[in-house]
Amino acid sequence: MELKLYNTLSRQKEVFKPINGDKVRIYSCGPTVYYYAHIGNLRAYLFMDNLRRVLKYNGYELLHAMNITDVGHLVSDADEGEDKMAVAAKRENKNPYEIAEFYTNKFMIDLDKLNINKPEVICKATDHIKEMEEYVKQIIKNGYAYETEDTIYFDTSKLDKYGVLSNIKIDEQKAGARVDFDNHKKNVTDFALWIKAPENHIMKWDTFWGKCYPGWHIECSAMGRKYLGEHFDIHTGGIDHIPIHHENEIAQSKGCTGQIPANFWMHCEFLLIDGGKMSKSLNNVYTIADLEEKGFSAMDYRMFNYTSHYRNKLNFTWDSLESAKVALNRLKEGYKKHYDGKENVEDSVINEYEQKFNEAINDDLNMPLAMSVVWDVVKNNIKSPKFAELLRKFDQVLGLKLDEKDRIELPEDVKKLVDERKIARENKDWAKSDEIRDKLVQMGYSVKDTKSGMEITK
DSSP, X not given: OOOEEEETTTTEEEEOOOSBTTEEEEEEOOOBTTSOOOHHHHHHXXXXXXXXXXXXXXXXXXXXXXXXXXXXXXXXXXXXSOBHHHHHHHHHTSOHHHHHHHHHHHHHHHHHHTTOOOOSEEEEGGGOHHHHHHHHHHHHHTTOEEEOSSEXXXXXXXXXXXXXXXXXXXXXXXXXXXXXXXXXXXXXXOEEEEEEOOTTOSSOEEEBTEEEEEOSTHHHHHHHHHHHOSXXXXXXXXXXXXXXXXXXXXXXXXXXXXXXXXXXXEEEOOEEETTBOOOGGGTOOOOHHHHHHTTOOHHHHHHHHTTSOTTSOEEEOHHHHHHHHHHHHHHHHHHHHHHTOOOOOOHHHHHHHHHHHHHHHTBTOOHHHHHHHHHHHHTOSSOOHHHHHHHHHHHHHHOOOTTSOOOOOOOHHHHHHHHHHHHHHHTTOHHHHHHHHHHHHHTTOEEEEETTEEEEEO
């Protein structure tokens, strides 16, 4: 079955064909590890995970690289302001490496909670300064850069076209046309490749141009080339990367290697909060920890993301997350009913469901449509282990852990009551068993007796 993916580069869905047989090489823009990742950031990594899972489901072998930005990302996302790592270091009175390690670990924990399969290669910018330096030197050699007093800029006027992703009209962006312009630049769209570090700059390295630090965009091009080669299959990121970061990646790659690095460019849309943007001033920048404090799990948030296509905006509200939580519980209950079922079902029925599911996921990762097929299977009146097996197969893409029971850490007083109830049931003291169950319910826990034992949920 054909797999079609939307390519931002061509602005249309295209049949996906890897460059090299069944091996797919992917690069994903990773986090800038200066603070906790919020749920808007994490939507892009859930999309990344779904892409990985769909490709694997189709039988492809993956080589996937993702960067960790621990230097070079200025607060303006362009060439202005302080490095985000330096800002975080001042805020927390730590050095940038401590900041990077702490927030990288927190990010990885969030990925685990969301059941996101990590890329085969996770690479830190600070471990690849030499590769970036060599990349910049090649751009200079090819005539696509110029030096000012403190910066080596990429000269976008040397390209056949700048703005292939965003379709930016450079003529409308000349100096004075309602855009800020650095007088040291030749063109308003030029960007920093390599920057001389001021004396008090925290992160700097000895390079061919003195003590310097890299521009933000160069790391992805340099590490992508190192791990995936000069030409690979897919590049992913959030939609906010299109106009600056990915545009500049393409520009400098053309300046260094003469070609656009990836065949497919895929982007995830924004997450909205109550219909608007996330804002610290509105106090609506939520993390996975914030969700957990309100009684939700990371998997509830994963389920919520399946209510919209990755290329559509997704509106987060606490009510919608509650609905996703209820839906996930019902999905697991439906799976278990099929698992415990005794009826048989014709293979032709299984094949029809599987065909519909495959068509949905292979139509540019249409997860809402795929979920409608999943619900049709769950609600089927025939309760058959064959349907449970089919749902487990679908879960290779969904990543919802349908066959895993929710594990909760019980407080000591609750554990004690659970143990007492086990003993009561072993002694066939049903009155005592019911009394303890009622106590647990009053404490906020649901008790369900199954063939495999007692199930406790909060």
